[in-house]
Amino acid sequence: MELEIALNARKDNAMKNAMKVGFVGLGSMGRGMVANLQKAGYQLVVNDLSQAAAVDAIAAGAMWAETPREVAEDADLVFTSLPMPADVQAVSAGTDGLIAGLSEGKVWVDTSTNDLDVIRELHGILVQKKVYLLDAPIGGSPHNTVRGDIIFWVGGEERAFQLAKPALDAISENALFVGECGSGTITKLVQNMFSLALLSVQIECLSMGVKAGVDMLPLWKALRQGRLGQMRTFDLISAGFLPNKLDPAKFFLKLAEKDARLALQIGRSNRVPMKLCSAVHQDMLEALNRGWEMRDAQSFLELQMERSGLPPSFLTQEEVDAVKEST
Known part of the structure; x- marks a missing residue:
């Protein structure tokens, strides 16, 4: 041997x-x-x-x-x-x-x-x-x-x-x-578009809960303990959006927008309706038009908080990490 x-x-x-x-x-x-x-x-x-x-x-x-x-x-x-x-x-x-x-x-x-x-x-x-x-x-x-x-x-x-x-x-x-050939590209764009759309839906729902009267930290903690949260879906926003660590970027918004644009291009080429993903891309374009190209890919999520009349998330990294360690 x-x-x-x-x-x-x-x-x-x-x-x-x-x-x-x-x-x-x-x-x-x-x-x-x-x-x-x-x-x-x-x-x-x-x-x-x-x-x-x-x-x-x-x-x-x-x-x-x-x-x-x-x-x-x-x-x-x-x-x-x-x-x-x-x-x-x-x-x-x-x-x-x-x-x-x-x-x-x-x-x-x-x-x-x-x-x-x-x-x-x-x-x-x-x-x-x-x-x-x-x-x-x-x-x-x-x-x-x-x-x-x-x-x-x-x-x-x-x-x-x-x-x-x-x-x-x-x-x-x-x-x-x-x-x-091409299958790797399609797989990556599906992955990235799904991730971006999921992030956007999370913030839309969280903003609803916060505007209705539940503080961000207990709301996010509660969602992490639900069935979907146990899959760690809600941890996607734990390193960027929640502690408002969007500068410097871990991954540039301009590159994330490029990935979304290419994914939607595949959808159009194959006549696949992508209403939710198109809406996500529109938010990303609005963020780019504000000069956020070099901000983090999650920075466009702040637009939903702004539309809801809410400030950006202001949790500390210690608070976020404590929730992750306790559940």
Whole structure:
């Protein structure tokens, strides 16, 4: 048994030494993923708009590439982690783009929360080059990335998923294959739209209770002990909205709005009525028009309190944590 474990470990190390991983986009999510890949023993070549973003990765042994194309040419497996669909298009196109550098048999894993149409367009182009594309958006925060417990929802060819899985596992062991290319993007947008709509409904109902005369803290505590609350649904607002910790942002409102917009776009494309989700998106747009782009994703919930003639929630983090610890 010990010999088998040793042989498997040797085989795993040999594969890591043989495979070079490319990474484009070392922002708040990308840096943690790169660090975990390096800890696992992978050789990396990296690129970002700013070389300063890659200082830690380079210090840990990563090679710097001047363009996305150089990353694609030098690596067997390429990851991208970028904030907007337009950013993915920018690094993929042109003579210095990823597409120009990718060759037959290579795998591109896009971990960005992307536009489904962009993913499908890129897939169509890469199929002609016999290059695999996996759309693998992430569930989790930068803290989850560092801890290695983010979730990947992965769409694409299953053979490509198996090729990329050892590297995905080095980042997090929660990589779930959900279907053909585009399926990962759809799954992520469903998840984010559901979360945003659920947050909005919670605040609408809480504002009703507070306006009718129940203080926020006992109301929230009581709801947490009900059937729905026991599923910890109401804990979604415990770190941001309730203690009014919306600045600095854990996740920017402008990015949350982008996710909602892309989800509604899928609904429209498939003639799916989404009345509640559309109303949530309208609130997010109103918040953006107030200049709240860089505030936390939960900041738009303050609009419901304002419409109800109520101040923003003013509970302390200690009060919120005490309720969570007691129930």
